[in-house]
Amino acid sequence: MVEFSKNNGVGFLTLNRPPANSYNRDFIEAFGRGIDQAANDPEVRVVVVRSALERFFSGGADVKAFAENPPDVNMAMxxxxxxxxxxxxxxxxxxxxEIAGHALGGGLEIALACDLRFAAQGEYRLGLPEVTLGLLPGTxxxxxLPRLIGWGKALELMISGQTLTPEEAHRLGFVERLYPDRDTLAQETLxxxxxxxxxxxxAIAHIKRAVYEGLDRPLEDALRLERELVEALFYSEDGREGVQAFLEKRPPNFKGR
Structure with a gap:
């Protein structure tokens, strides 16, 4: 259901549960194992989450399973x-x-949990339509979504169940890059x-930590975290190498330490 592979410093988590990559507990567990593989592999520095299916990134949670399971089982998932x-x-x-097909409900929530979202133009939709089932986006x-595009527009989309084209999602800002077709998306994402x-x-890891942790702190606390992280980089081998390479007008040789 989720395959981990790697090449040239890049890891790939490929979702493959036909027909729509709809997820149940087994799928979530497989996704978690794939994340652990990518996280613990020292050769992998960036991870691309993509789909093996042509029409779907992920259609979200398996609604049939929701209907068959009691609420406590659904909540465990x-x-x-x-x-x-x-x-x-x-x-x-x-x-x-890497999105080139429908990303709906929990499928979009997978993408929202990633750091960045790149998409291809196409005849597919993105959105959180759970309200049409009498539910809310629960993962x-x-x-x-409100943290990415602001609470007003996010609230409107969620209470209406409206889905968007890739172009609309890009304009709103929860797709960072938009490419003309699937092949170009794959090439440029790679x-x-x-x-x-x-x-x-x-430095990339420290920037990610500063952004995620800082957004949940008062400004002065967030700035304190920023100072701590940049100080650590000043003392790091990479920090010294980057400055020296700039002065010597040569490409830096970063080692991640």
């Missing part, structure tokens, strides 16, 4: 999904969602990921 999705923010590697959507993997991994 929701709690586990929270643990798995939340782990992405704690891992000092960049996760990129992070009510919290992550190009971006490989460049990050060759870059200042320690």
């Amino acid at each position: 929701v709690r586990r999904a929270h643990e798995v999705f939340n782990s992405l923010a704690q891992i000092p590697k960049i996760f990129i969602a 992070g959507g009510t919290q992550r 190009r971006f990921a490989e460049a990050l993997a060759r870059g200042a991994g320690l």
Whole structure:
């Protein structure tokens, strides 16, 4: 259901549960194992989350399973999904969602849990339509979407169940990059990921931590965290190498320490 692979410093988590990558507890557990593999592999510095299916990134939670299960079983899956999705923010590697098909409900929530979202133009939709089932986006959507695009527009989308085209999602800002087709998306996402993997991994990890932790703190506390993290970089081998390489007008050789 979720395959981990790697190449040239980039890890790939490929979702593959036909017909729509709809997820149940087993899928969530498989996704969690894939995340752990990527997180614990020292050769992997950037991770791309993508789909093996042509029409779907992920259609979200398996509604048929929701209907068949009692509420306590459904809630056990929701709690586990929270643990798995939340782990992405704690891992000092960049996760990129590569979207070229429908990303709906929990499927979009997977993408929202990633650090960045790159998409291809196409005839598919993105959104959080759980309200049409009498539910709410329960695996992070009510919290992550407002943090990306502001609470007013996010609230409007969630209470209406409206879905968006990739172009609309890009204009609103929860898709960071939009490419003309699936092939270009894959090529450019790989190009971006490989460049990050060759870059200042320690600085990237510190930037990610500063952003995620800082957003939940008062400004002065967040600025204190920023000072602590940049001080650590001044003392790091990468920090010294980056400054020296600039002075010597040569490419830096970052080692992640």
